[in-house]
Structure formats: structure tokens, C-alpha cells
Amino acid sequence: MPADFEKLILASGMASCDPKQLGPWATLIETTLERFRRLSDSRSAAHATAAHQIAIGYSDDNDFNAFADTIQGEDIIAIAQNVPISLALLFKRAMLFRGIMPWVGKFDDSHVDPEPITAEDILFALDNRPPHPPGELDELRTKLAHLMTGIALDFVFLHEMGHVWNGHTSLFRNRYGLRLTEIERGKKVPLSPIDRQTLEMDADCYAGRLMATYPTPEKDWLPVNPGWEKEFGEGSTFLIIRNFAIYLAMRCFNDAASLENIENSNYPPVALRQYFVMGTWFAALNKDTGRDQAELIRLALPIIGAGELSFSLLTGNPIDDSGVKLAYSAEGIEYATGLLRNWAKLHPDLDPLKRGGTLAPVQF
Numbered sequence: 001m002p003a004d005f006e007k008l009i010l011a012s013g014m015a016s017c018d019p020k021q022l023g024p025w026a027t028l029i030e031t032t033l034e035r036f037r038r039l040s041d042s043r044s045a046a047h048a049t050a051a052h053q054i055a056i057g058y059s060d061d062n063d064f065n066a067f068a069d070t071i072q073g074e075d076i077i078a079i080a081q082n083v084p085i086s087l088a089l090l091f092k093r094a095m096l097f098r099g100i101m102p103w104v105g106k107f108d109d110s111h112v113d114p115e116p117i118t119a120e121d122i123l124f125a126l127d128n129r130p131p132h133p134p135g136e137l138d139e140l141r142t143k144l145a146h147l148m149t150g151i152a153l154d155f156v157f158l159h160e161m162g163h164v165w166n167g168h169t170s171l172f173r174n175r176y177g178l179r180l181t182e183i184e185r186g187k188k189v190p191l192s193p194i195d196r197q198t199l200e201m202d203a204d205c206y207a208g209r210l211m212a213t214y215p216t217p218e219k220d221w222l223p224v225n226p227g228w229e230k231e232f233g234e235g236s237t238f239l240i241i242r243n244f245a246i247y248l249a250m251r252c253f254n255d256a257a258s259l260e261n262i263e264n265s266n267y268p269p270v271a272l273r274q275y276f277v278m279g280t281w282f283a284a285l286n287k288d289t290g291r292d293q294a295e296l297i298r299l300a301l302p303i304i305g306a307g308e309l310s311f312s313l314l315t316g317n318p319i320d321d322s323g324v325k326l327a328y329s330a331e332g333i334e335y336a337t338g339l340l341r342n343w344a345k346l347h348p349d350l351d352p353l354k355r356g357g358t359l360a361p362v363q364f
């Protein structure tokens, strides 16, 4: 199947991004696209559908957004050019705080932490153009910022891949003649909110499942956190950092940790989405590597702790435990169980449309 991004993005009524217009960001745009294509192609090959290609590219959109679509049998994923740039600036800014990942690299005595900015300025860096943080990072902290940017971007991409591989885009197209677009402020989709939230949960879990064991960039340069390695076993530093990167990127949505008004939302609350990603990731590690389940569950603590501390430093807001309280509350668990039940109801609509997807067997 041909993967003609230009043709498909025009058919979607959008325009592609021209990396040349983005000056110093062109390299980030180009290298991440190559990585997305490799991830996508290896998925197709692993499912014996090597000829299947998704057309992948960036749109010239300045929102924190992405979309996936299936147009006449051809699949497309487009990510807004703002996303990689905002993420790169987010992780650079984060690494300029002494208190974030304090065991990695070092600072001059004269170093001053950046001034806080709003979560909205973090997410919409191309439009809002918040001040660049002052100060320089040493080589290690620079590498870590790049690593976390890549991990968060992989998550965005694989979430979209989940929408394609698990049949969501085909369902949208066939039933409503629509592309499946992420966060469209103020726009309503005809799918019921609970169905849409279920598909978003499914895409988050798809990404978390894949990221648990997919090939990662080499990391020999990364110093380990001795406390984490001692408490959670060898390799825990890298595992925590990857989950932290996704947790922090999602945290910047600064979403209310509440189920109030959930009937008007396209997404589960971010605190629950973070919980779905970690939960799926840990369950996959347990299944694939035999790693101890109870130890993995405790690993959520340093991830949430580092994520909430970082968000608090970046934005100047107090540390907030309402997300973790919601995720572990009876109400939060009941809501997540409801989405799983609903997924079982949607399953027959998704199953015939998937092309080698990874839909789990229905358990309800």
C-alpha cells in the first residue's frame, strides 16, 4: 500500500509542515519522522503485513495536536509541528531545574532555576512563544532532555498508531465520514463521549503495551539513580525516566483531576490516562519478562513523585496530589472498569475493521 502523505493530508483538508521554515528545528522534525517510520514499518513487519505502510508526517498546525485517518483504505498519521518543538522546550526547561533528576550532570555555582511559566505556554510554544529559559545545560542533561523528548514523542505517535491498528480510524470514517482528531477545542464529535473516551483509553494502552518492550535508543551514557536501582532492581532508572517523560508531557494538559462533567469530555481525565499507560506497561513487563508485579506497581510512586514535583517547579503551582488520589480512588477504578466494559461493547464494531491490530480478548 503506498504511503503518500502529501496526497492524504490534502484530502484531510490540512497542510503538511515544511521543516525548512522551522530553522533550527528542522533536524528534530526530520529525525523523529524517520524514527516514526521505522516504528511503524517494524510493526507492519511483525504482523506479517510488511506491505502495509502508514503515511506519516507533520502538519503545519501550531496546536498540541495530532490526527489519524483511514481514507479509502490508506492510513495516515499527522502530528502538529508544534508538538515536537513544545516537547523539546519542555524537557530542556525541566532539565534547567536543579531539583529535577538531580543526580544527572551538574550546574555552575551561578546557576539560577528558570522562572515558572503557565502550562498553556508549555503546550503551545509555537503560538505563545514563552521566554526561552536562561542558562545552559551540560552534556549529560542535554542528552537526557533529548532522550525524554524522543520518548514523549514516541508516545504521541504510538497512541495515533493505536487508533489506526485497533480499527478506530476505520470506525470513524465508516460511521461518520470523519478523521479522528485529537484535542479539538470546542469541537464536538458525533461519537458518544463514553465511546470516544474508551477509544482514547485503548490508544493509550496500545502505546504503553508497545513501549514496554520496543527498541529504545542506546543509553550507556545515562548515570543510574542508586536509590532506585537498589529499591526496584537493575534498569529501574531508565524505566522510571521513560515513564516520567510521558507522565510529565501528559501532566502539562493541567486537566482537572475530577470525573465531574466527564459526560462532556472526549478524554478520560489525564490522571487516569497516566494510570492506564503505566498499568499496561507494567503488566506487559510482568508478562514478557517475568518482572515482579508488586515491585512494578510500587514503581509508579517515583514516577508520580518526580512528575508532580517537575510540574510544580515548571509552573510555580504547589505540588498537587489530586490526580493520584483520583486514579487510586474507588470512583476512579469504577470509571476505568466502566470504560473496559464499554470497550467490550465496542469490540464487535472494531474487530472486523482492524488489520492486524492487538485487540485484547473481551473479558466482560
Ligand SMILES: [Zn+2]
Binding pocket: 159, 160, 163, 182, 200, 203
Ligand atoms: Zn487519541
